[in-house]
Amino acid sequence: MLYREAGQFKTNYVSDSAIFPLREDRIGLGLIILAAYALAFLGNSFLLQAVMIPFLVFSLASIGLNILTGYTGLLSLGTGAFMGVGAYACYKLMTAFPEVNVIVWIFVSGFFSAAVGALFGLPSLRIKGFYLAVATLAAQFFLQWCFIRIPWLVNYNVSGALDAPLRTLFGIPIMGPNATPQVRYLVVLTIVILLTWLASNLVHGRIGRMWIAIRDMDLAAELMGIRPLQTKLLAFAVSSYYCGVAGALLVFLWYGGAEYDVFNINQSFFILFMVIIGGLGSLIGSFFGAALIFIMPIVLGIVLPAALSPFGIAVGADTIEHLRFIIVGALIIFFLIVEPHGLARLWQIGKQKLLVWPFPY
Amino acid sequence: MSFRKLSLKLVAASLLAGTALPAFAQDSIYVPLFTYRTGPFAGSGTFIADGMHDYLEMLNQRDGGIGGVKLVIEECETGYDTKKGVECYEAVKGKNPVMVNPWSTGITLPLIPRASVDKIPILSMAYGLSASARGDIFPWVFNPPATYWDGMSMIIKYIGEKEGGLDKLKGKKIGFIHLDAAFGKEPIPLLQEMAKEIGFEVALYPVAAQDMQNQSSQWLSARRDRPDYMIMWGWGTMNGAAVKEAVRSGYPMDKFYSVWWPSEDDARSGGAGAKGFKTLNWHAVGANFPAIQDIQKHVVDKGLSKAGKDKVGEVLYNRGVYNSLLIAEAIATAQKLTGKKAVTGEDVRRGMENIKLDPARLKELGLEGFTDQLVLSCANHNGHRPAFMQEWDGTKWVKISNPIEPLTDRVKAQLDAAAKDYAEKNAGWPKRTEACDKAS
Numbered sequence: 001m002l003y004r005e006a007g008q009f010k011t012n013y014v015s016d017s018a019i020f021p022l023r024e025d026r027i028g029l030g031l032i033i034l035a036a037y038a039l040a041f042l043g044n045s046f047l048l049q050a051v052m053i054p055f056l057v058f059s060l061a062s063i064g065l066n067i068l069t070g071y072t073g074l075l076s077l078g079t080g081a082f083m084g085v086g087a088y089a090c091y092k093l094m095t096a097f098p099e100v101n102v103i104v105w106i107f108v109s110g111f112f113s114a115a116v117g118a119l120f121g122l123p124s125l126r127i128k129g130f131y132l133a134v135a136t137l138a139a140q141f142f143l144q145w146c147f148i149r150i151p152w153l154v155n156y157n158v159s160g161a162l163d164a165p166l167r168t169l170f171g172i173p174i175m176g177p178n179a180t181p182q183v184r185y186l187v188v189l190t191i192v193i194l195l196t197w198l199a200s201n202l203v204h205g206r207i208g209r210m211w212i213a214i215r216d217m218d219l220a221a222e223l224m225g226i227r228p229l230q231t232k233l234l235a236f237a238v239s240s241y242y243c244g245v246a247g248a249l250l251v252f253l254w255y256g257g258a259e260y261d262v263f264n265i266n267q268s269f270f271i272l273f274m275v276i277i278g279g280l281g282s283l284i285g286s287f288f289g290a291a292l293i294f295i296m297p298i299v300l301g302i303v304l305p306a307a308l309s310p311f312g313i314a315v316g317a318d319t320i321e322h323l324r325f326i327i328v329g330a331l332i333i334f335f336l337i338v339e340p341h342g343l344a345r346l347w348q349i350g351k352q353k354l355l356v357w358p359f360p361y
Numbered sequence: 362m363s364f365r366k367l368s369l370k371l372v373a374a375s376l377l378a379g380t381a382l383p384a385f386a387q388d389s390i391y392v393p394l395f396t397y398r399t400g401p402f403a404g405s406g407t408f409i410a411d412g413m414h415d416y417l418e419m420l421n422q423r424d425g426g427i428g429g430v431k432l433v434i435e436e437c438e439t440g441y442d443t444k445k446g447v448e449c450y451e452a453v454k455g456k457n458p459v460m461v462n463p464w465s466t467g468i469t470l471p472l473i474p475r476a477s478v479d480k481i482p483i484l485s486m487a488y489g490l491s492a493s494a495r496g497d498i499f500p501w502v503f504n505p506p507a508t509y510w511d512g513m514s515m516i517i518k519y520i521g522e523k524e525g526g527l528d529k530l531k532g533k534k535i536g537f538i539h540l541d542a543a544f545g546k547e548p549i550p551l552l553q554e555m556a557k558e559i560g561f562e563v564a565l566y567p568v569a570a571q572d573m574q575n576q577s578s579q580w581l582s583a584r585r586d587r588p589d590y591m592i593m594w595g596w597g598t599m600n601g602a603a604v605k606e607a608v609r610s611g612y613p614m615d616k617f618y619s620v621w622w623p624s625e626d627d628a629r630s631g632g633a634g635a636k637g638f639k640t641l642n643w644h645a646v647g648a649n650f651p652a653i654q655d656i657q658k659h660v661v662d663k664g665l666s667k668a669g670k671d672k673v674g675e676v677l678y679n680r681g682v683y684n685s686l687l688i689a690e691a692i693a694t695a696q697k698l699t700g701k702k703a704v705t706g707e708d709v710r711r712g713m714e715n716i717k718l719d720p721a722r723l724k725e726l727g728l729e730g731f732t733d734q735l736v737l738s739c740a741n742h743n744g745h746r747p748a749f750m751q752e753w754d755g756t757k758w759v760k761i762s763n764p765i766e767p768l769t770d771r772v773k774a775q776l777d778a779a780a781k782d783y784a785e786k787n788a789g790w791p792k793r794t795e796a797c798d799k800a801s
Contacts, residue, residue, distance in 0.1 A: 050451035054444070095786075148541055148569075155786055160543035161470045165787055177474035255447055257471035259543060261570055262443055298448065316667065317436035318398035325399075 003354045019204055033193065040186050049181035049254075051298055056185075056192045057249045058294050062274040062286035063199050064242025069272070070280035071203055072235035073215030074124050078117075078136035079243050079271045081143035084263030085113040086244025087251040088153045091162050095155055102167040102175055102252075106191065109248045110241040116143070117240020124232045140265055147260035163257040175252050184253045191249065195242060200283055202238065211235050212281075243271075277332055279342025288343035296331065297324045388703055390426070390692060391433045392417060393453040395463050398667075400440035401573075402465075402597035405624055405677060409464065410436065411668035412681020413688075415660045419652070420689055422659035427689055428696045430703055441597070443467040450475075459695075459709040460484055460688055466544045476501035477791060482710040484691075486684050487512075487621065487643075491547060492779035494743030496714065499780070500795045503713050505687065506643055506735050506746035509594070510775050511767035512620045513548035515641060517555055519750055519765055520590055520618070531560035536588030538579055538595070538603060541567035545594040551775055552592075564588055573599040580606040593619040600627035608634035614753075615639070621748065624677045628753040636755045641765075643748040644683045644732040646758045648674030651727030653682065676751075676758055683732060690716050690726075698798065714739055715798055733764055739797035745769060 003024045010016040020026045039052065065079050090109035094102050120139035124132050147153060154160055166176035173179040174187050202208055210231045213221035222228055251258045270293065278289020304320055315323070339346045353360070394417075396410035397403055417434050426432050437449035446468030450461065460482050463469045469489035476483045483502045485493070491509055493502035507515075520535075521527035537552060539545030549565070556563045564586050566579040573595075580603075583591065591612060593603055600623040607617055608631040615637035628635050648657065653674060660666045661673060672678055695704040695712025704712070718735040735744050747764035784790040 044455070046451050046455060050448045054448075145569075157782070157786055160546060163470065163474065163787060177478040255443065255471045256474060258443060259467045259470060261467060261542060265571065316398075317396065317438040318667075321399045321438040321440065 003351075003357075005355060019200060036189055036193075037186070040182050040189070043185075045181040048185040051295060053181070053185055053188050053254045054250075055290055055294055056188050057246050057254055058271065058274060058290040059287045060192050060195060060249065061243050061246035061271045062278060062290050063196060063283060064239045064246060065271050065275045066278075066280065066283070066286050067199065067203065067211070067242065068235050068239035069275055070282065070285075071208060071215060072211040072232065072239075074121075074232065074235060075129060075133040076136040076236075076239070077133050077265070077268050077272070078120060078139035078143070080263045080265060080267030081140045082113050082117050082240040082243040083247025083250060083267065084143060084147055084260070085116045085240070086110055086247035087162060087258070087263070088147065089113065089244065090248035090252065092153065092155075094167065095165070098165075098167075101169060103169060103187070103191075106245060106248045106252075110244040113244025113247070114237040114241040117243070118233045118237040121233050121236025124236065125229050137265075140268055144260060144263060144265075147263065161257055161259045162251050164252040164255075175256075177256060179253075188249055188253050191245065195245065196283060199242070203283065207234065215281075273332070277335060277342055279344025282342065282344035284347060285342050285344030288347065292331070292335070292343065293328070297328055300324050300327055389431045389433045390703060391435070391453075391456050391458050392688060393449070393456075393458045393461060394434060394436045395439050395446060395449050395461065395465075395468065396436045397439050397441045397464070399438060400442065402441040404601070404626060405597050405622065406441065406464065408624060408668075408672060408675060408677035409681040409684070411666060411672065412678040412683075413462070413685045414681075415656045415666045415668060415673075416652070416682045416685035417689065418660045418665055419656045422663070422665070423655055427692045428702060430696075432692075439463075439465065439468060441465050441467075443471070447471055454479060454481070457705060459692060459704060459706050460713075462486070462684060462688070463489070466490075466542070470543075473499065473502055474787070479706075480710075481706045482691075482713055484684070484687060484713070486680075486687065488544065490783070492776060492783050494741065494745070494776055495780040496738065496740045496742040497793050498784050498790070499742065500793045501710060503737070503742045505716075505737060505742070505744045506733070507748060507767065508743055508745070508772065508776065509544075509547045509620065510551050510772040511743075511745050512641055512748065513551050513592070514555075514768035514772055515748055515765040516592055516618050516620075517552070518768060519762065521559075527559055532562075533589040534562040534564060534586065536564045536566060536583050536586065536591040538566040538568060538576075538583070538591060538593045540573070540595050540599055541569045544596070548594060551771060555771070568595070568599055568603075573597065574602045576602050576606045580610040580612070583612065584610050589616065591617045593617070593623075595619070596622050600624070601630040604628055604631035604635050604638060607638075608632065613637075618750075621680075625675050625757070628758075633755060635753055638753040639750050639761070640753075640758075641748040642676065642751045642758070642760075643746060644679055645730065645760075646674065646676050646679060646751070650729070650731050652731075653679075653728075655727065656682075679731075686718075686726070686728065687713075687716065687735075690718060690722075710795070711798055713737060714742070745772065 008023055020029060061079060061083060068074050068076050086109045089112035090105050093105040093109060120136060123135040127135060154162060164175045166173055166178060168174060172183055174183050210226045213226055214228060214231050218228055274289035274293045277292050279285025301320055301324060304323055305315055308315055394413050397406035398410055414434060417432050420427060421432055437453060439446040439449055446463060446465060450472060458481055462484050463472060466488050469485045472483055473490060485504045487504060487507055489504050493499040493504050494508055521530050524530055552563055566583060568576055568579055595603055604627055614635060617638050619640040621641045623640050628638055657673060661668060661670055691709050691712040692704060694715050695708040698711055698715060699708045701708060714737055716737045720734060723729055723731060733746050735746055737744055745767055747766045749760055749764050750762040751758040752761045
């Protein structure tokens with residue numbers, strides 16, 4: 001009733017090819033962004049620090065992998081390592097040049113990750129599917145090996161770990177132990193919104209169409225004049241850029257310090273699951289996937305003991321953990337059966353139903 | 362009942378439960394325990410979790426808490442995963458915890474800079490950042506009773522004594538099999554420095570975290586290199602796998618030494634061949650202590666523990682008990698210092714700095730002979746206490762040596778360099794502002 005197409009006329013090509021052609025969609029998006037910013041002032045530190053910041057970081061990493069796997073159809077298991085490259089690059093840059101604002105270095109560190117990603121993307125021209133996954137797995141192990149073995153990367157720290165020094169923006173600490181969750185959240189949110197907007201423009205434009213053409217049939221795409229090498233490498237570079245920035249945010253704005261083990265193969269799988277559950281080839285799906293995989297267990301961990309205690313069932317922390325695994329696993333299977341194309345597809349169906357509600361024809 | 366009704370009821374129930382949750386009473390002390398009973402390290406973590414929980418629960422049941430104040434004990438499952446550990450920290454931070462015990466070096470590192478900001482002391486018992494032994498630089502972090510450097514120097518000293526003097530190690534070859542992470546690599550500089558001075562050779566066998574259960578290549582190299590001694594720095598499944606591989610490759614087990622982390626189960630995985638395997642330890646094994654008997658009586662027999670009856674007194678269970686002993690002692694000391702009943706994190710930090718576990722106090726606590734004495738101070742957050750060597754006799758650990766003093770001068774050099782380095786790398790590392798108590 002409130003959400004409908006009727007009466008909105010497109011009078012030029014620009015409005016016809018808009019990403020959000022419906023006025024309601026644009027208002028909705030504005031409201032969501034507004035709510036996200038408002039949350040910084042309404043949410044408590046647990047919500048911001050332990051739920052929202054990681055959710056945004058993982059969403060960003062999912063967008064990165066989605067560009068590669070969802071849009072270009074190249075399966076990668078090196079996400080964790082590419083995130084690591086971003087984090088280590090950011091650490092080196094900001095300790096070597098402390099006078100430059102760290103926000104600059106967060107964005108620049110993505111380029112290092114992009115370069116490494118493009119390098120490991122080279123085999124993608126010759127191999128496809130599972131074989132490519134194995135090639136990126138090599139990147140994962142090789143880079144992780146570098147993180148352990150090259151002490152230069154951590155400035156010869158005895159602990160062998162990355163740690164977030166104090167860094168400020170406009171005189172307010174945004175990094176290091178003194179930065180409040182509120183400030184960190186605002187920084188992460190702004191970066192994620194900015195990069196999501198950029199990604200949205202990329203995937204809906206010429207470059208995105210090239211990626212999709214390669215994904216759908218690379219031979220046909222080549223015949224149409226799309227150069228596979230450049231296109232695939234660009235996908236690897238852009239994807240790794242996003243993962244790299246996400247990695248830098250993960251270590252310095254969320255953990256505040258981390259060992260190499262954070263960027264292990266499990267991290268790669270974690271992001272891959274988010275992309276698959278959320279929906280391949282969808283930006284909003286990346287957010288849905290991150291929410292389901294990351295936030296759901298936290299919510300369960302809070303709700304389950306509260307829901308069980310009135311019945312006199314006291315459950316230990318380990319039982320909760322097992323229940324989390326069971327329920328999240330079951331939910332993943334449930335969603336994949338109900339909608340194999342991921343949560344993004346469910347969202348789309350819901351919107352279409354809403355368009356014709358309450359008079360479906 | 363339709364699905365909708367059911368879900369509505371569930372929501373209603375959880376809402377009700379939410380309101381019914383007890384507010385934290387003023388007269389209680391909140392002690393969160395970060396534990397891992399799930400994941401690849403659960404084999405070690407479960408015993409420790411049980412030991413930590415049961416000792417504190419015993420104080421609640423037997424004495425009604427500490428100084429008449431009940432302890433609110435809450436476990437948070439980390440699965441040895443940094444991600445979940447940081448989440449746990451955020452979850453407990455708002456409830457005024459008096460201390461956190463991360464039980465993972467990976468979780469400890471991100472928490473170290475936050476401790477002084479959030480005013481929550483960190484107890485990383487014989488793990489974490491070794492440099493945090495320096496109380497003047499890390500006022501909020503404690504890692505008693507010994508650092509990994511202490512441990513390494515004790516093992517070398519012990520081996521040297523067996524050979525008839527440290528200088529007799531000249532020309533020998535010592536293998537070092539370690540987890541390829543900060544934890545396992547930490548003692549390497551000390552080992553190499555000593556190798557250079559004394560003149561023995563060091564062979565390194567790193568084990569990557571993902572290959573912990575598959576060490577055949579490392580042990581194959583060890584077979585080729587024939588080191589005179591093997592020293593191990595491992596955790597979780599790595600220890601058991603190493604013992605199994607050592608036995609399989611025919612390495613003489615009486616020449617195989619480890620830092621203090623292997624459990625009974627790890628040694629058992631080597632079968633009968635594991636006899637002779639030696640590890641460091643700083644507390645007794647077994648349940649023949651009044652306090653541990655009280656745990657049996659007040660906690661395990663009442664069904665308040667998750668531990669099996671036969672597991673009480675195993676080495677890692679007692680390690681958990683030792684950890685909780687420190688927590689309890691820090692709280693008790695803080696109560697004495699401040700005169701307050703319900704102490705805060707800031708008070709407990711002071712309590713920890715003034716901890717004095719001498720034989721008389723241990724006897725009072727029902728743990729006579731359980732462990733060596735431990736005295737911490739403003740500057741010394743570690744104690745650098747001696748540990749003893751224990752040997753696996755096929756069924757249990759047997760103490761085979763007197764306490765071995767660490768080579769303090771060597772350790773101190775490493776420690777000072779590391780602490781200085783940490784503070785320098787983290788430009789703007791805050792100077793200690795917390796006052797020292799007179800007693801310390």
